[in-house]
Amino acid sequence: MRIGTVKESYIADAALFDTKVQRGWMFALLAGLLLLPFFTGQYASYLVCLVLINIVSTAGLNILTGFTGLVSLGQAAFMGVGAYTVALMEIKLGTPFLLNLLVAGGLAAVIGIVVGLPSLRVKGLYLAIATIAASVILHFVFANWTSVTGGVSGLSMPPASLFGFEFIQPDQVYWIIMPITVIMLFGAANLFRTRIGRAFIAIRDRDISAEVLGIRLLRYKLLSFAISSFYAGVAGGLWAYFFRVVTPESFPLTMSIFFLAAIIVGGMGSILGSVLGAVFMTMVPEVLKMMVGVLSPIWPDAVAVMSPVRIIVFGGLIIIFLIFEPDGLAEIWRNIRRFFHLWPFKT
Amino acid sequence: MQMSQVSEQEVSPTLHTEGREILGVQGLSLAFGGVKALSHVSFSVKEGSITSVIGPNGAGKTSLFNSISGFYTPNEGTVKFLGQTMNNVPAPDRAELGMARTFQNIALFKGMTVLDNIKLGRHAHMKTNPLDALLYFGRARREEAELRKEVEEKIIDFLEIDHIRNQSVAALSYGLQKRVELARALAMKPKILLLDEPVAGMNREETEDMARFILDVKEEWGVTVLMVEHDMGLVMDLSDHVVCINFGQVITEGLPHEVQSHPDVISAYLGSGDVAALRKKFKEGK
Known part of the structure; x- marks a missing residue:
């Protein structure tokens, strides 16, 4: 049972991790992230990097959809903007990767603001359709502005480099992706400790009364679009450094749906939910694939027979999670924590 | 702490400033298509006072509040707050100027x-x-x-x-x-607090608590209060000034006991009939 969490100041009470145990776990997690590439192979590093990139983009979408209540299906297209920006800057200018990623985020944010303009008038499904339209337009631009984007064949770019060191293999790119993901997650968590995060939640819950409380709706809706797209743009930039080939097909509409599914499965309006959702959506198909792989020595046809079953199981898992915990994995996590905090008493 | 300093400097000397208009509604009209929610409503709220707006259901009280707080744009007339015309001031700016409100159907x-x-x-x-x-x-x-x-x-x-x-x-x-x-x-650091039915649906104890808070807000914080309320006991006990509206028009305004015994108010609430008998009933009932 958890006892004795006395605070002496309001700042201490408002801390992100307010108990020693929590801080301890957090340091353990960070240490784990720092040591990870030394103990895993390239394939595992590859998967971890993919998960981290998806976490950044999912966190961005959660700020917009989960916290501000604006449904968007444009997240993959914003990632595309970031990826193309990074690729072009790396090819044409050769500027440092951090600058490229910032510009990628910034440009995606600007485009996000433009796409977000209808949000003052339309909500819910209507806004989702408006953002689909935007992502189709962006896809068209990627595919047809051949002189800049390289058309359907896309762009191949050099790896990121720092003081002559080139980040080529997944366990090398990891050192770019991991710190940026951690920083951006802390940023997202901080956002909701301030007036800006509160304004977003107010807009989600009751936008009209939010206005009477002094929140300028258009400004904050667009700000939410900007921040969300910034995250997508940076995620797209990281994606570009990871795969080093950017084509229009890299960021299809299904990817936007993937992120939407990730925040729903993980938990809308929860930073932890973004992480859990992105991990779940990226890793479960991989784990199922591995399980099929384990079967193949015993059952030679396993891969052929089980592949469709794998997809069905994945879909089924999502549905089961949603039925049993509509608030997502984050809520399951909170229930587990509550259990241990109150143990040996029952919740 | 900061709040008390601000309010002491700007609003608190209730006794000295009482009498100055903080909120003025002049000739306010609001129509939804053919329905006239408000027609030519005028009244003023004195700084440091508790002013109540009463009237039967559908009289236009909440519409009036919504026009004052910037929810609705009135078709005619003006709302003046701190001497400034509010017609073109959007709701968030009114909030920043010191207009705070609560909602009838809780908007938390x-x-x-x-x-x-x-x-x-x-x-x-x-x-x-x-x-x-x-x-x-x-x-x-x-x-x-x-x-x-x-x-x-x-x-x-x-x-x-x-x-x-x-x-x-x-x-x-x-x-x-x-x-x-x-x-x-x-x-919200309010200068004026608009309360839309602050005690609706409350039991007696909760009502008494809320009444105490409203009085304290006025006296300790020096905040002017404008409220819509159906609980006549509360309105009569707390208010410095009462405005009664019906069918979107001001029927009468004045001190609580004046409004209470005004024949038009009684007929608005109870329907027309023998005014003297109804008045007697009304006084006994409340």
């Missing part, structure tokens, strides 16, 4: 805790920008800490809601939700 944000709901009230008076917020360093951290201290020490203590500060508002009883809404309005 269900996804937030009580504390966050109250803090939200201060939104317009804070300066944290997105970059500060992402880093939570410097200004963001300082502003949040100051706000937390003030909310805790001035508002939560005052309204006696310290036991629920970390609960989600969705889990609270109706009476407590109304109190949290008042807390949020107080966090």
Whole structure:
């Protein structure tokens, strides 16, 4: 049972991790992230990097959809903007990767603001359709502005480099992706400790009364679009450094749906939910694939027979999670924590 | 602390400033298609007073509130606040100028805790920008800490809601939700507080608590109160000035007892008939 969490100041009470145990776990997690590439192979590093990139983009979408209540299906297209920006800057200018990623985020944010303009008038499904339209337009631009984007064949770019060191293999790119993901997650968590995060939640819950409380709706809706797209743009930039080939097909509409599914499965309006959702959506198909792989020595046809079953199981898992915990994995996590905090008493 | 300094300097000397108009409604008309919700409503609210708007259901009280707070744009007439015409001032700016309101059908944000709901009230008076917020360093951290201290020490203590500060508002009883809404309005550094049915649906004890809070807000904080209320006992006990409207028009206004015994008011509430008999009944009933 958890006892004795006395605070002496309001700042201490408002801390992100307010108990020693929590801080301890957090340091353990960070240490784990720092040591990870030394103990895993390239394939595992590859998967971890993919998960981290998806976490950044999912966190961005959660700020917009989960916290501000604006449904968007444009997240993959914003990632595309970031990826193309990074690729072009790396090819044409050769500027440092951090600058490229910032510009990628910034440009995606600007485009996000433009796409977000209808949000003052339309909500819910209507806004989702408006953002689909935007992502189709962006896809068209990627595919047809051949002189800049390289058309359907896309762009191949050099790896990121720092003081002559080139980040080529997944366990090398990891050192770019991991710190940026951690920083951006802390940023997202901080956002909701301030007036800006509160304004977003107010807009989600009751936008009209939010206005009477002094929140300028258009400004904050667009700000939410900007921040969300910034995250997508940076995620797209990281994606570009990871795969080093950017084509229009890299960021299809299904990817936007993937992120939407990730925040729903993980938990809308929860930073932890973004992480859990992105991990779940990226890793479960991989784990199922591995399980099929384990079967193949015993059952030679396993891969052929089980592949469709794998997809069905994945879909089924999502549905089961949603039925049993509509608030997502984050809520399951909170229930587990509550259990241990109150143990040996029952919740 | 900051709040008390501000209010003392700007609003608090109630006795000296009483009599000056803080909010003036002049010839306000509002129509939804053919339905005239308000027609030529005029009255004024004196600084440091409690003014009540009464009237039967559908009389236009909430429409009047919505026009004052900037929810609706009136077709005609003006709302003057602190001597400034509000017609072209959007709702968020009115909030920043010091107009705070609560809603008849509680407009708290269900996804937030009580504390966050109250803090939200201060939104317009804070300066944290997105970059500060992402880093939570410097200004963001300082502003949040100051706000937390003030909310805790001035508002939560005052309204006696310290036991629920970390609960989600969705889990609270109706009476407590109304109190949290008042807390949020107080966090807005209001100069005038618009209360839309502050005690509707409350039991006697909760009503008495709320009445005490409203009086304290006026006397200790020096905030002017304009309220819509159906509970005649409360209106008559608290108000300095009562405005009665029916069918979107001001029937009469004046001191509570004057309005109470005005024949038009009685007929508006009870229907026309033998006024003397109804008046007797009305006085006995309430």
